[in-house]
Amino acid sequence: xxxxxxxxxxxxxxxxxxxxxxxxxxxxxxxxxxxxxxxxxxxxxxxxxxxxxxxxxxxxxxxxxxxxxxxxxxxxxxxxxxxxxxxxxxxxxxxxxxxxxxxxxxxxxxxxxxxxxxxxxxxxxxxxxxxxxxxxxxxxxxxxxxxxxxxxxxxxxxxxxxxxxxxxxxxxxxxxxxxxxxxxxxxxxxxxxxxxxxxxxxxxxxxxxxxxxxxxxxxxxxxxxxxxxxxxxxxxxxxxxxxxxxxxxxxxxxxxxxxxxxxxxxxxxxxxxxxxxxxxxxxxxxxxxxxxxxxxxxxxxxxxxxxxxxxxxxxxxxxxxxxxxxxxxxxxxxxxxxxxxxxx
Amino acid sequence: xxxxxxxxxxxxxxxxxxxxxxxxxxxxxxxxxxxxxxxxxxxxxxxxxxxxxxxxxxxxxxxxxxxxxxxxxxxxxxxxxxxxxxxxxxxxxxxxxxxxxxxxxxxxxxxxxxxxxxxxxxxxxxxxxxxxxxxxxxxxxxxxxxxxxxxxxxxxxxxxxxxxxxxxxxxxxxxxxxxxxxxxxxxxxxxxxxxxxxxxxxxxxxxxxxxxxxxxxxxxxxxxxxxxxxxxxxxxxxxxxxxxxxxxxxxxxxxxxxxxxxxxxxxxxxxxxxxxxxxxxxxxxxxxxxxxxxxxxxxxxxxxxxxxxxxxxxxxxxxxxxxxxxxxxxxxxxxxxxxxxxxx
DNA sequence: TTGAAAGCGCTAACAG
DNA sequence: CTGTTAGCGCTTTCAA
Numbered sequence: 270x271x272x273x274x275x276x277x278x279x280x281x282x283x284x285x286x287x288x289x290x291x292x293x294x295x296x297x298x299x300x301x302x303x304x305x306x307x308x309x310x311x312x313x314x315x316x317x318x319x320x321x322x323x324x325x326x327x328x329x330x331x332x333x334x335x336x337x338x339x340x341x342x343x344x345x346x347x348x349x350x351x352x353x354x355x356x357x358x359x360x361x362x363x364x365x366x367x368x369x370x371x372x373x374x375x376x377x378x379x380x381x382x383x384x385x386x387x388x389x390x391x392x393x394x395x396x397x398x399x400x401x402x403x404x405x406x407x408x409x410x411x412x413x414x415x416x417x418x419x420x421x422x423x424x425x426x427x428x429x430x431x432x433x434x435x436x437x438x439x440x441x442x443x444x445x446x447x448x449x450x451x452x453x454x455x456x457x458x459x460x461x462x463x464x465x466x467x468x469x470x471x472x473x474x475x476x477x478x479x480x481x482x483x484x485x486x487x488x489x490x491x492x493x494x495x496x497x498x499x500x501x502x503x504x505x506x507x508x509x510x511x512x513x514x515x516x517x518x519x520x521x522x523x524x525x526x527x528x529x530x531x532x533x534x535x536x537x538x539x540x541x542x543x544x545x546x547x548x549x550x551x552x553x554x555x556x557x558x559x560x561x562x563x564x565x566x567x568x569x570x571x572x573x574x575x576x577x578x579x580x581x582x583x584x585x586x587x588x589x590x591x592x593x594x595x596x597x598x599x600x601x602x603x604x605x606x607x608x609x610x611x612x613x
Numbered sequence: 614x615x616x617x618x619x620x621x622x623x624x625x626x627x628x629x630x631x632x633x634x635x636x637x638x639x640x641x642x643x644x645x646x647x648x649x650x651x652x653x654x655x656x657x658x659x660x661x662x663x664x665x666x667x668x669x670x671x672x673x674x675x676x677x678x679x680x681x682x683x684x685x686x687x688x689x690x691x692x693x694x695x696x697x698x699x700x701x702x703x704x705x706x707x708x709x710x711x712x713x714x715x716x717x718x719x720x721x722x723x724x725x726x727x728x729x730x731x732x733x734x735x736x737x738x739x740x741x742x743x744x745x746x747x748x749x750x751x752x753x754x755x756x757x758x759x760x761x762x763x764x765x766x767x768x769x770x771x772x773x774x775x776x777x778x779x780x781x782x783x784x785x786x787x788x789x790x791x792x793x794x795x796x797x798x799x800x801x802x803x804x805x806x807x808x809x810x811x812x813x814x815x816x817x818x819x820x821x822x823x824x825x826x827x828x829x830x831x832x833x834x835x836x837x838x839x840x841x842x843x844x845x846x847x848x849x850x851x852x853x854x855x856x857x858x859x860x861x862x863x864x865x866x867x868x869x870x871x872x873x874x875x876x877x878x879x880x881x882x883x884x885x886x887x888x889x890x891x892x893x894x895x896x897x898x899x900x901x902x903x904x905x906x907x908x909x910x911x912x913x914x915x916x917x918x919x920x921x922x923x924x925x926x927x928x929x930x931x932x933x934x935x936x937x938x939x940x941x942x943x944x945x946x947x948x949x950x951x952x953x954x955x956x957x
Numbered sequence: 958t959t960g961a962a963a964g965c966g967c968t969a970a971c972a973g
Numbered sequence: 974c975t976g977t978t979a980g981c982g983c984t985t986t987c988a989a
Binding site: 336344409526 | 663667688691709726729749873894
């Protein structure tokens, strides 16, 4: 392997000082065109590129963003990851990925590791944050943005969709469809998204004077949702819900599989199903799932904007919590009330 | 934000030299238990953790692996990414992700950026590698492993499944099922995976004296596959294939949608479908897709092993190309020959 | 086993 | 505008 090409080598070849080389590669530094040309020429000949790590050390800015994810089985996240990585790349940042199982201590450990890399910021997708760790980041001066989760606690920025409103819309749609026995398969109780979706759902239902006919625990996992669906629907017809709101699409698919293929019921003939997220498979015709769309584009854009604001002005006002509107995408998995059209 | 805690601060508090602190945090360095205890105590009190970047600068090892991906819509990759990241994390490495569109120059640019981070190795998933860039990495002394692709060129390590054998199995299964008009929807021609799958498929077919009844271009994209399926199947019954091998699951789903929901044909009654990858949705009952399983676990394990070998012994023998066996998973989307059982 | 000293490759004042 | 001079926080000789 060839010798390492340093700025010093380039400087020698170009006949300038080493700092001149540095300046040429530092946007906004003052260099004469003549020097710049000489340096660029020498750099090109040598194949020189600045060492990002060295730069990070002295400048204190690594241009690395740590990303913690725990849940790539939910296809909302690959999409988000892709968009996030692209958006950050455009701003000259790169993403260091850390997988975290939702285990208690694990996330904390992972965040410590992230901090070791002197990241400029952290995005936590679908993971909860202990206050210990929040403080640790604060004290390290590293801004954190929660993605698709939030903490009630002050001072932690978060970007979500408006899950409460989304839950309401699901219920309203089912109500308008004339359903009488509306059930819910909930996600993992530890998630703010789950809590808000259920709260919104319940609020609309009770406003209409209807109870939640049945409630299953899906934990945001396909397996758990399948079990929940079995005990919810494998019952005599008169005890069976005629509609179910499933707290995310990932679970909704396995719920639909149980309803149609294990129990031989028809969707939406016997049961209407509404999901949440609008991941790509929701649009596949075999599912054709009516669902609340989380707009990954917008959520990512807002996340990046928030992060940049926090990085550039660390002493800014209290970090913002954003909740983006969440359109109902009407497809074929739930009976459509007369005259109702999709919001998407 | 509190002051930065450096090894020097810890040294002062522990009453030892700064290098003593360094040694305590360097596995395998020689320190007395007494010093170690003092240092650890001081470090804990101060919340000290070594700065990975500084360490990387002097040691030349960043413990960062660059990962280039281009294709997260194919759900084989999120799975692989998750497993890869986990496996690497266990070995004390972390993954810096770079999204690359398959555009010609783009990958090269991305790899340059990766190199700027002084990564210890690079994994390229589903992206081709120009020989320019291969040389660049070589000269920078950074080992590269191709994941789910290979280059014919010597000297580039690669991990794939045995796509030729897989293609053969697909054909043999369809043949054994008694199909007379077996078609193919191909992936992107630039990919070695596509070429091998098709070659294997053709080899078994011609060995049985059958032609490829029809061939569509799916490009590994759902949209393209949909169009290909439309023109392949929306024809008079006697010109219609009775079976189709689709070069990956991602495309197979949209092909199935066209066949069943747009054209009202039955699977496997009118048409048998076989895919490739065995991504999670292939097991969802609404698709229940017979497919060749790419064992992400094994592929990732092999990738990590290869990478570690290359990192630890840079002057090792010519990098290895591995092709892992690929079992046929028999489900309901293709007619099952009598007495045939799944390999998975 | 330990401390002192010399950098890793770069940026950021500071004079000139 | 440009060169000189200090480091960034750490590992690693080299003597002691």
